[in-house]
Amino acid sequence: MESQLDQITKHCENLERAADELSSRVTALAEGQAAATDGISDAEYVTLLVHNKKLKYRAQILQKGIAEYSPPKSALSDLPNSVGSTSSSAAPAKSxxxxxxxxxxxxxxxxxxxxxxxxxxxxxxxxxxxxxxxxxxxxxxxxxxxxxxxxxxxxxxxxxxxxxxxxxxxxxxxxxxxxxxxxxxxxxxxxxxxxxSTGFIREQVTRLVTHGVTPPPLNKRKVAVDFSSPNIAKEMHVGHLRSTIIGDSICRLLEFLGHDVLRINHLGDWGTQFGMLIAHLQDRFPNYLKTPPAISDLQGFYKESKKRFDEDEQFKVRAYKAVVQLQGHDPDHINGWTMICDISKREFNKVYERLDVKLSPYGESFYQSRMEAIVADLEQRGLLEQARIQEDETDRKDDRKFMYSNTVEEPQTVMPLIMVKSDGGFTYDTSDMACIRYRTQELDVDWLIYVTDAGQLQHFKSFRAAAARAGYFNSATTRMDHVMFGVVLGEDRKKFKTRSGDTVRLVELLEEGLVRAEAILKEKGRDEALSQQEFDHVKEAVAYGCIKYADLCHDRTRDYVFSFDRMLDFKGNTAAYLLYALTRICSIARTAGVSSGSLLTEARKEPMQLEHEKEWKLARTLLKLPDVILKLTEDLYLHPLCEFLYEVSTVFSEFYDNCYCVEKDKDGNITKIHTSRLLLCEATATVFKQCLAILGIKTVERM
Structure with missing residues (x-):
C-alpha cells in the first residue's frame, strides 16, 4: 500500500504535469501556433489561462507542504489510514x-x-x-x-x-x-x-549555586487561599492546626512560583453568639465603654456567657435584643463587639507569630452588606425558593429561602443552600456565596483555594454548584480547589484530646513542643555547643518545624497520629533529621575554610566537574525539583515535596560516604580540597533551604 507521503507527492506531480500541459497550450495559442491550439476559441483560451494559474498555485502549496511536513517514511509506510481510506478510525491529517x-x-x-x-x-x-x-x-x-x-x-x-x-x-x-x-x-x-546530556546536567546543577532555585516558567494567576478561619471569642485549638499549616505552605509554594496570592483568614465574627457576649460584657464590666476591660481568658468569658444563655431565660431575651442592636449598628454595641474581636485577634496573632504565618483577616461582618446584595440579586432573578414542610398532617410554608444548584453532576451529593433563615438572618451558605462573588467579581481572582477538613466536602460541592448556577463562578475562567484534610489523632488512634477530654489548645501544644525540643537538644549537649541565642533559635526551629513537617509529610486527606516522640526523632523522615542533615551539609565548606563567596566565584568560572557515579546521582536527584514543584500545583498535595527532600538527604549521604570533599592527613591537617564537590554540597544546601522554606520550616546553620 502506498504511503500517505508517496500519494501526496504523486498527486503534486500530476498537478504540475497538468499545469505544464495547459501552459504549453496557452503559450502556443498566444504565439499563433495553430497546430498546437487545435482550433481553441478565445473563450476556451481564457478558461485555460485561469485554470492553469490555479493549478500552478495548488502545486506550489503542495510542494511547500511536503517540504515542511517531512516525517520519517518508516512512520507513514505502516499507517493503516491511507488517503481515501474508509476506515471509521481514520482522522484527517493534522496540518x-x-x-x-x-x-x-x-x-x-x-x-x-x-x-x-x-x-x-x-x-x-x-x-x-x-x-x-x-x-x-x-x-x-x-x-x-x-x-x-x-x-x-x-x-x-x-x-x-x-x-x-x-x-x-x-x-x-x-x-x-x-x-x-x-x-x-x-x-x-x-x-x-x-x-x-552531561553538559546540561553540569550547567543546571551549577546554576543552583550561581542563581539559587529559580521557579520554572508558567502563567501567573491571582489566587485567593482561604485557610485557618478560627471563630472570635474562641481559642484556636488543634482542629485549626492542619488548615493553618497546609494553607500557609500552599501560599508559600504559589508565592515562590510568582503568583499573586491573597492569604485570607475568614473569621467567624458575626452572629447570635455576639449578642450573648455583649450582654455578658455589659453585666461583667458596666463601665466597658470608658474603661476597656482586661479580659485575659476570653475562652472562659465565652463559656460563662454561654452557660447563662442556656440557663437564664431573661438573659437569653437580652442577648437576642443585643444581636438586633448590633446588626442595627448601635454605637455602644459596635464598640463592645470591636473590643471582643480585638482581644481575640491578639490571641490568634500570638499563634500565627510562633508559626510564622501571615494572614489578612476578613470577618463574616465584612460580607454583611454583600450578603444582603446577594439575597436581593438571587431573589430578583428567581433563584431563591421557599419549601413547604409537612408537620402534624398540616402543610405549611417554610419561611426559609433555599437555592438549588440544578446540577446533573452527582445530584445525590449536591444539597440546596439555605440562603435566608426563618427569622430573616443569614447562614454560612449566604456568607460563602458572598465570599465567592466578592473574590471573583471585585478582587478579580482567577484561582480559589479553600483549605478545610474533609467534613466540609458536601457543603463545598453544594455552594460551588450553586455559585456556578448564579454566575458567580465559571469553571472555564476560574479554577477552584477544595483542599481537604483528615483529623489529627492521638497515639490511641482516637480524636486528639486532652486527658480530661477537652480539645487541645493550640498554644499549649506549641508550648509543649518547645519544652520537648529543648529537652532533646540538651540531652545531645547542644546547649553547651551553642550560644543561648543560637540554642533558642534551634529550639524553635526544631519544635515548630517538627510539628509542621509531621502534618505535611502525610497524604493530607488521611488522618494522622500526632506523636511528639516520633516527630522529634533525629532518625528517619522527620524535620529534626532533615534540619540536622542540612547543618552537616553547611558545615563541610566551613570545615574546609571555604566561604560561600569563594564558592560562588568558582561556580561562575565554569560548570562543576562531576566524575564519580554518586556525584552524578546526586546532581540528577537535585534536578527533579522543578517537576516536583509543578506537580504540587496540579493537586496541591504537599507530601511529595517531603518525600523528595528525604530522597535528597539519602542520596547526599551516599555521595558523602563515597566521595571525599576534604582530604586530611593522619594529624587532621587538610591536604586537598575538592572544590567541585563543595559546589555540589552548596547546590544541595540551596535545594534543602528552598524546600524547607516552602514547607514553612525555618533553617539553622549549626545545631
Whole structure:
C-alpha cells in the first residue's frame, strides 16, 4: 500500500504535469501556433489561462507542504489510514502548521526535565502520526537502563493497531534534537530510553549555586487561599492546626512560583453568639465603654456567657435584643463587639507569630452588606425558593429561602443552600456565596483555594454548584480547589484530646513542643555547643518545624497520629533529621575554610566537574525539583515535596560516604580540597533551604 507521503507527492506531480500541459497550450495559442491550439476559441483560451494559474498555485502549496511536513517514511509506510481510506478510525491529517516547535530550555530559570521531555515526545507523536488527534500521554518515567524512559509507543500501538516497536521507532525518528538529550535508544517492544546530556546536567546543577532555585516558567494567576478561619471569642485549638499549616505552605509554594496570592483568614465574627457576649460584657464590666476591660481568658468569658444563655431565660431575651442592636449598628454595641474581636485577634496573632504565618483577616461582618446584595440579586432573578414542610398532617410554608444548584453532576451529593433563615438572618451558605462573588467579581481572582477538613466536602460541592448556577463562578475562567484534610489523632488512634477530654489548645501544644525540643537538644549537649541565642533559635526551629513537617509529610486527606516522640526523632523522615542533615551539609565548606563567596566565584568560572557515579546521582536527584514543584500545583498535595527532600538527604549521604570533599592527613591537617564537590554540597544546601522554606520550616546553620 502506498504511503500517505508517496500519494501526496504523486498527486503534486500530476498537478504540475497538468499545469505544464495547459501552459504549453496557452503559450502556443498566444504565439499563433495553430497546430498546437487545435482550433481553441478565445473563450476556451481564457478558461485555460485561469485554470492553469490555479493549478500552478495548488502545486506550489503542495510542494511547500511536503517540504515542511517531512516525517520519517518508516512512520507513514505502516499507517493503516491511507488517503481515501474508509476506515471509521481514520482522522484527517493534522496540518504541519499545527505541529508545535521543539521546546526550548529556559534561560532564566531551572528546567523542568519531565515537562520538557513530555513536550519533545508529544511533538514527535504529532509529527509521526498526524492522524492521531487525541491528547497524547507520553508516559515519561525514570529508567534503570538510562535516565528516563518514554513508553508512549505501547499505548499508541493499541490505538493504531500496529507493532509497538514499529511505532516506537517512528516516534524516535521524529523526536528531533534537544539540548537536554545526549542519546535515545529503542529497546524491548517499543520503549525509548533517554540519556540526559552531561553538559546540561553540569550547567543546571551549577546554576543552583550561581542563581539559587529559580521557579520554572508558567502563567501567573491571582489566587485567593482561604485557610485557618478560627471563630472570635474562641481559642484556636488543634482542629485549626492542619488548615493553618497546609494553607500557609500552599501560599508559600504559589508565592515562590510568582503568583499573586491573597492569604485570607475568614473569621467567624458575626452572629447570635455576639449578642450573648455583649450582654455578658455589659453585666461583667458596666463601665466597658470608658474603661476597656482586661479580659485575659476570653475562652472562659465565652463559656460563662454561654452557660447563662442556656440557663437564664431573661438573659437569653437580652442577648437576642443585643444581636438586633448590633446588626442595627448601635454605637455602644459596635464598640463592645470591636473590643471582643480585638482581644481575640491578639490571641490568634500570638499563634500565627510562633508559626510564622501571615494572614489578612476578613470577618463574616465584612460580607454583611454583600450578603444582603446577594439575597436581593438571587431573589430578583428567581433563584431563591421557599419549601413547604409537612408537620402534624398540616402543610405549611417554610419561611426559609433555599437555592438549588440544578446540577446533573452527582445530584445525590449536591444539597440546596439555605440562603435566608426563618427569622430573616443569614447562614454560612449566604456568607460563602458572598465570599465567592466578592473574590471573583471585585478582587478579580482567577484561582480559589479553600483549605478545610474533609467534613466540609458536601457543603463545598453544594455552594460551588450553586455559585456556578448564579454566575458567580465559571469553571472555564476560574479554577477552584477544595483542599481537604483528615483529623489529627492521638497515639490511641482516637480524636486528639486532652486527658480530661477537652480539645487541645493550640498554644499549649506549641508550648509543649518547645519544652520537648529543648529537652532533646540538651540531652545531645547542644546547649553547651551553642550560644543561648543560637540554642533558642534551634529550639524553635526544631519544635515548630517538627510539628509542621509531621502534618505535611502525610497524604493530607488521611488522618494522622500526632506523636511528639516520633516527630522529634533525629532518625528517619522527620524535620529534626532533615534540619540536622542540612547543618552537616553547611558545615563541610566551613570545615574546609571555604566561604560561600569563594564558592560562588568558582561556580561562575565554569560548570562543576562531576566524575564519580554518586556525584552524578546526586546532581540528577537535585534536578527533579522543578517537576516536583509543578506537580504540587496540579493537586496541591504537599507530601511529595517531603518525600523528595528525604530522597535528597539519602542520596547526599551516599555521595558523602563515597566521595571525599576534604582530604586530611593522619594529624587532621587538610591536604586537598575538592572544590567541585563543595559546589555540589552548596547546590544541595540551596535545594534543602528552598524546600524547607516552602514547607514553612525555618533553617539553622549549626545545631
Amino acid at each position: 504541519a502548521s499545527r505541529v508545535p516547535p521543539l521546546p526550548e530550555v529556559p534561560k532564566d530559570s531551572m528546567c523542568a526535565i519531565l515537562q520538557h521531555l513530555e513536550a519533545v515526545f508529544e511533538r514527535a507523536v504529532r509529527v509521526a502520526f498526524p492522524q492521531h488527534t487525541a491528547p497524547v500521554n507520553t508516559q515519561i518515567q525514570l529508567s534503570k537502563m538510562a535516565d528516563y524512559q518514554c513508553n508512549v509507543a505501547m499505548a499508541l500501538a493499541k490505538i493504531l493497531r500496529q507493532n509497538p516497536r514499529v511505532v516506537g521507532q517512528a516516534v524516535l525518528d521524529a523526536a528531533g534534537t534537544s539540548p537536554l538529550i545526549a542519546n535515545m535508544q529503542l529497546s524491548g517492544s517499543g520503549f525509548i530510553n533517554i540519556t540526559l
